[in-house]
Amino acid sequence: MTRAASGGRLFLAVLALAVSAFAQAAGEDNTFMPKGGRALLLDLLGIPPDQAELRAIAQARRTEPEWRDFAAARKNALSARELATLSAYLAINMPMSGDPAKGDKLASALPSDGRDLAWSGCQNCHSLFASHLTQRRNVQGWRNMFLSPFHRELKLSPQEREEFARYSALNMPMKIEDVPEDLRF
Numbered sequence: 001m002t003r004a005a006s007g008g009r010l011f012l013a014v015l016a017l018a019v020s021a022f023a024q025a026a027g028e029d030n031t032f033m034p035k036g037g038r039a040l041l042l043d044l045l046g047i048p049p050d051q052a053e054l055r056a057i058a059q060a061r062r063t064e065p066e067w068r069d070f071a072a073a074r075k076n077a078l079s080a081r082e083l084a085t086l087s088a089y090l091a092i093n094m095p096m097s098g099d100p101a102k103g104d105k106l107a108s109a110l111p112s113d114g115r116d117l118a119w120s121g122c123q124n125c126h127s128l129f130a131s132h133l134t135q136r137r138n139v140q141g142w143r144n145m146f147l148s149p150f151h152r153e154l155k156l157s158p159q160e161r162e163e164f165a166r167y168s169a170l171n172m173p174m175k176i177e178d179v180p181e182d183l184r185f
Contacts, residue, residue: 030115030116030119033119035113036112036117036167037089037093038112038116041110042107042110044071054106058094058110059095060095061094062091062094065087068084070090089113092166112160112163118164118167127185129183129184133174134174136172137169140165143161
């Protein structure tokens with residue numbers, strides 16, 4: 001076999017693997033992952049959320065402990081990890097830029113949370129399982145990940161990078177058995 005033919009077959013095999021992984025990821029549901037702050041906020045407010053209350057939250061600036069107290073005072077019971085995830089999300093992302101009072105569909109305009117960012121970003125280049133779901137790092141360790149040459153080039157705002165780092169430090173690693181088998185590669 002010629003070197004060109006061998007290289008061509010390797011290219012086709014890698015391409016087929018990438019297409020297969022993309023198809024699996026596109027058809028998969030990320031609900032096996034711990035909820036991120038946006039999902040937790042919407043759960044806390046109920047579906048559909050009261051637009052006036054959501055606007056007030058979107059315009060508020062509070063510290064993380066103040067957001068934790070706000071969420072803990074609600075009727076909905078959140079676990080300690082969920083409470084930490086939500087309060088970190090709100091502290092990082094609120095107040096929202098622009099004028100959130102103008103939007104009717106404010107819930108869909110909320111910033112992406114850590115689960116959303118991991119799901120939509122990590123799988124573009126590598127396995128979500130090996131690169132994210134099974135990694136134990138503190139917040140600074142996740143921030144440092146963005147210093148590597150290939151992660152520096154990601155089109156994420158500093159706010160999105162911080163959201164990803166905080167979510168990941170609070171919610172990873174996951175237990176292997178909690179990850180769907182077809183994502184364990």
